[in-house]
Structure formats: structure tokens, C-alpha cells
Amino acid sequence: xxxxxxxxxxxxxxxxxxxxxxxxxxxxxxxxxxxxxxxxxxxxxxxxxxxxxxxxxxxxxxxxxxxxxxxxxxxxxxxxxxxxxxxxxxxxxxxxxxxxxxxxxxxxxxxxxxxxxxxxxxxxxxxxxxxxxxxxxxxxxxxxxxxxxxxxxxxxxxxxxxxxxxxxxxxxxxxxxxxxxxxxxxxxxxxxxxxxxxxxxxxxxxxxxxxxxxxxxxxxxxxxxxxxxxxxxxxxxxxxxxxxxxxxxxxxxxxxxxxxxxxxxxxxxxxxxxxxxxxxxxxxxxxxxxxxxxxxxxxxxxxxxxxxxxxxxxxxxxxxxxxxxxxxxxxxxxxxxxxxxxxxxxxxxxxxxxxxxxxxxxxxxxxxxxxxxxxxxxxx
Amino acid sequence: xxxxxxxxxxxxxxxxxxxxxxxxxxxxxxxxxxxxxxxxxxxxxxxxxxxxxxxxxxxxxxxxxxxxxxxxxxxxxxxxxxxxxxxxxxxxxxxxxxxxxxxxxxxxxxxxxxxxxxxxxxxxxxxxxxxxxxxxxxxxxxxxxxxxxxxxxxxxxxxxxxxxxxxxxxxxxxxxxxxxxxxxxxxxxxxxxxxxxxxxxxxxxxxxxxxxxxxxxxxxxxxxxxxxxxxxxxxxxxxxxxxxxxxxxxxxxxxxx
Numbered sequence: 001x002x003x004x005x006x007x008x009x010x011x012x013x014x015x016x017x018x019x020x021x022x023x024x025x026x027x028x029x030x031x032x033x034x035x036x037x038x039x040x041x042x043x044x045x046x047x048x049x050x051x052x053x054x055x056x057x058x059x060x061x062x063x064x065x066x067x068x069x070x071x072x073x074x075x076x077x078x079x080x081x082x083x084x085x086x087x088x089x090x091x092x093x094x095x096x097x098x099x100x101x102x103x104x105x106x107x108x109x110x111x112x113x114x115x116x117x118x119x120x121x122x123x124x125x126x127x128x129x130x131x132x133x134x135x136x137x138x139x140x141x142x143x144x145x146x147x148x149x150x151x152x153x154x155x156x157x158x159x160x161x162x163x164x165x166x167x168x169x170x171x172x173x174x175x176x177x178x179x180x181x182x183x184x185x186x187x188x189x190x191x192x193x194x195x196x197x198x199x200x201x202x203x204x205x206x207x208x209x210x211x212x213x214x215x216x217x218x219x220x221x222x223x224x225x226x227x228x229x230x231x232x233x234x235x236x237x238x239x240x241x242x243x244x245x246x247x248x249x250x251x252x253x254x255x256x257x258x259x260x261x262x263x264x265x266x267x268x269x270x271x272x273x274x275x276x277x278x279x280x281x282x283x284x285x286x287x288x289x290x291x292x293x294x295x296x297x298x299x300x301x302x303x304x305x306x307x308x309x310x311x312x313x314x315x316x317x318x319x320x321x322x323x324x325x326x327x328x329x330x331x332x333x334x335x336x337x338x339x340x341x342x343x344x345x346x347x348x349x350x351x352x353x354x355x356x357x358x359x360x361x362x363x364x365x366x367x368x369x370x371x372x373x374x375x376x377x378x379x380x
Numbered sequence: 381x382x383x384x385x386x387x388x389x390x391x392x393x394x395x396x397x398x399x400x401x402x403x404x405x406x407x408x409x410x411x412x413x414x415x416x417x418x419x420x421x422x423x424x425x426x427x428x429x430x431x432x433x434x435x436x437x438x439x440x441x442x443x444x445x446x447x448x449x450x451x452x453x454x455x456x457x458x459x460x461x462x463x464x465x466x467x468x469x470x471x472x473x474x475x476x477x478x479x480x481x482x483x484x485x486x487x488x489x490x491x492x493x494x495x496x497x498x499x500x501x502x503x504x505x506x507x508x509x510x511x512x513x514x515x516x517x518x519x520x521x522x523x524x525x526x527x528x529x530x531x532x533x534x535x536x537x538x539x540x541x542x543x544x545x546x547x548x549x550x551x552x553x554x555x556x557x558x559x560x561x562x563x564x565x566x567x568x569x570x571x572x573x574x575x576x577x578x579x580x581x582x583x584x585x586x587x588x589x590x591x592x593x594x595x596x597x598x599x600x601x602x603x604x605x606x607x608x609x610x611x612x613x614x615x616x617x618x619x620x621x622x623x624x625x626x627x628x629x630x631x632x633x634x635x636x637x
Contacts, residue, residue, distance in 0.1 A: 007575075008572065008574075048567050052569075062567075
């Protein structure tokens, strides 16, 4: 048993932290206010090799591990939830499925530019009528000669407006029991018939791009099918298991930032002639926040470690996501409370933490779905 | 070109310094590459990329100094040398450091040695110039620009905010000032590759030195924190009265006039 990060992990933490504090933090307020996706920051994130952390060098990655990836998400999340979310989605949802399930050719062609940071990827799963119930997917892909013809609509797709490829899930047939077979297909976003619009006005993570995709007779070659045609559903469940670790890490980042701000403010703010940090009411809040942040981070590291060891991690990643994102929400909420009236003002940033944290309890599987995932693991 | 960088680890600038029993408390403190040495690492990498050769980063320290060396390797340096004095030396000063480095460079071929202008901990700024003197090579301190053309080196040197243009030749030792460059972040692939780069560990014994050879020439009498800054005092009244009171206070209370 060893609770220490190794040298590379420490170095990655320091590098990402320096980059986040110096480059992203000064922009965070503006990114939220203008709801503009910070393209230039993502170019730098790409140049630093952060988009390729968990992928091998042969596909343009850095050959590092999931723990390092979680550390990077946390450090970015500490300063900007929007950038953190887009970063996590680019790696976990845009690139990872190609690494897990792609053929050698697909990895070379589609994963390499993503891992090298030269392009962003997206994952098109959610539809207007298929959220947590991904089995309800309506988008179809019909074989026509050597091609698929895809028709349908996707919504709430992170990064799609800036992505060069979208992995789209679509119904490709029915199995023996009459259930839909869902497959995943790589669709370059410049293909005819692909329309991507981003008109959402969101509560939080406002600088992260969220888009709607309309697929109208989109023709892609059959070799763009990702992985096993029969197991598209299982594949994206596996993808989401991995994605949960990164969303959990983002939660830890927001929770830690909430604690840091609250602690700093509590020591400075004076009422009744004393720093408010000398009051037990404030101390209890700070103690709870610190404890929960630490517990959440440990769970994230454990889930990441299990994944790196090739061991099952479905239940643990659900624990991590559920606990860390709810911790983020509670911590941000308490940080506002400790700040009092000031906390309600944008300038103090903690209200943004709360708005950003709320998304984490919904995206990539709601808290309720996490509980179902955990219960299923217990009962099966 | 054989390029060497002298690197020191220092307290993270965010760290709060505490003293117990006359010694600076190091337990649990975060250490970083001395910020001025980061300019030296960056400049070494840039000069190597332009003129070819190898960058070797050298530090005198303890086992934990490996972290800063690995960071320099991750930024792009080729090799690192750790001269570990943890078990051999109780204390040291600039003389100690210079003597060890002189012995280290005795059998080395070097064209360019870069160091930080000062280390932010003890801020003596002595090791670079003293080493150049011992090695009998040219030395320019506080550089803000450097162009190498063959053996000729053109340098901008910061002199209290003004620029002095200096022309000199290799071999050369320079110390790096803020403004020389913008040190890069170590990239992810850089961090992973740093694992496989050579890091040699030496002790003073390997340099044929004894503890006596490097015994410090100075003695530390006392270490103390600067007095805490007290709240300022507002002087009120008409300008003429204010001036009078201020002069009086500077003379009688602060005793600086």
C-alpha cells in the first residue's frame, strides 16, 4: 500500500497546476461571462501533450496513466470548470473510445491527431429522447453498398462545434430478441449532411462548447464502424465508466477550489472584532469540506488506479463520480455561505463554482444513475 | 556545443518560512527549481536547438534534488548530474559549492556554462562568477539576451535597468536575469521521456574531494525572520505641518535622518 504519487505524477501535477494558474485562471471569469470556448487555451493544452496523457506514444500520446490524467483534470478544474469539462470530454469521450475499440488504421488516422492535440473529438450519444435510457436511441445507420447512411439527431454534445470527429451511436439493426442493436460510428464533422449548432444558454460550464448535431443522410464508409457492431451498447458503457473518473476528478477540483477560497476568505473576513474563521460555525463547515475533498480525491485515485491495473472499476468509478460531484456541489454551496453576500456576487467566483458543479451531478450519468450502477453491481 | 547548467533547488515562492532552533524548517516544504535557474535551463535548450550539442544540468544537493533535475530533463535537457552531499557535508557556503563544481568541471569539456543570476534563498549571486574565475573563463552576469556566432558571443547585460552590450567569446559562463526568456512548461511527452534520460549521481569522494577541501569559509551566526510589518501611520493636518511631523519622526523615531 502506497499513498504517494510517483515522480512523474508529481511533475505532471506541478506542470498542469502552473499552466492552469498562470494561463487559465486569469481568463476564467471572462470565459464564464462571455460563454466563449477558449480555442487558444486548447491549442496550448494540446501542445503540452495533455490531450494525449493516457494514450501510448505510438498513437501520439504521452504513455502516462489514468491517475495522471485525473490529476490534470483536477488541476484545470480548480481554476475553470468550463475548460476542465471540455478537456475531460475531449480525452474520455472523444478520444478514448477509439483507443479502446478502434482498429489499427482507425487509431492511426483518428486517434493520433486527437492525442497529439491537433484536433478535438466528441462523443454523440445523447438524443432528445434518449438520455439515461441510451437504449432508446433513434438515430439509425443503414448499410448502403460500402457505406453507412446515418439519420438522426444528437443533443448536449460537448465540444462538437470544435471537433473534427464525432463518434455517433446509431441503431444498425435488431437482435434475435427484437432489441435494437446499437453501434458506434466515427463521423468526420465535415461530412455532407452534418449540421452542428450551439445555441444552448447554460447555467454553468458556460465556456465549454455544448452542441446539437443533426445528421441528414450522412454517408460514411463502413470501415468507420467502431469496434464490435453488436456491442456498441457495452462499448459506450465502458467508455462512460472511464469518463466518470474524469468527471469525478473535475468535481474534486471544484471542491478543492471552493475550500481554498472559503478558507482564505474566512481568515481575512472580520466580524464582531474577530476573523470569522475563529467561529465554530465556520470551522465546522471548513472541516467538513476538507474531509470530503480528501475522501473524494482518494476515491478518484482508487478508481483510476484500478483502471490502470486492468481490474474492474465500474462500481468504484460510480462511487467516485457520485461522491466527488456531490461534494463539489456541497463545497461550492458552503463556500458561498461562508462568503455571505459577497459570495453571491460573480466577482468572488464561488457562485460560478456552484453553477459549474451542478452540471457534474447531471452529465455522463446523473447521480441517480450512479446509484443504479452501484446497486446493479451489488445485486448482480 | 557542450552546454552545462548550474541548478539549485529552492523553497517554493509560495512557502511560508518558519524557523525553529535557529534552522529554517524544511519538513513538508515544497521545493522548486530556483526561478533564475529556470531561465538558464530554457536558454541552454534554445542554444542547443540552434547550435546542436548537449545540455547537462548539474546540481549539488540531496536525494530530493532529483525532482528538480527530472523537471529540467522534462523541459528538454539531455543529461543530469546530482552531486549528493547529504551524507558528507554538514554545512556549506559559496566557497564549498564553487570548490565542488571546480572539481567536477576539471575533466569536462565545456563551451558554455549557464547559471541563475542569484538563488532566491540566499541570494549571494556568487557561485557563477567564482566558478568562472576558478576555471579561468570569461563571465558575464545578469544577461538578458545572448547570440552565439561561431566563437563570438554577443550579450545584452542588465545593469540596474539599463542595457550594456558585451561581446565575448567561448568558453564562457553567464548568469541569467529575468527577461532573458520565457521558460517553457515541461510537456507531457517530455515528462515521460525524462524518466529514461541519464541521471548520474556522484558524491564528493568521486571528485577526489574530502570534507576539509570544501570546508566553508563563512560561519552562520544567526538566522532570523525580518520583523513583521506594522500598520502604517497616517499623518494628518496641513501639508506644511505634515512635512514637519514626518521629518521629526524620521529623525527621532526611525532615526534614519
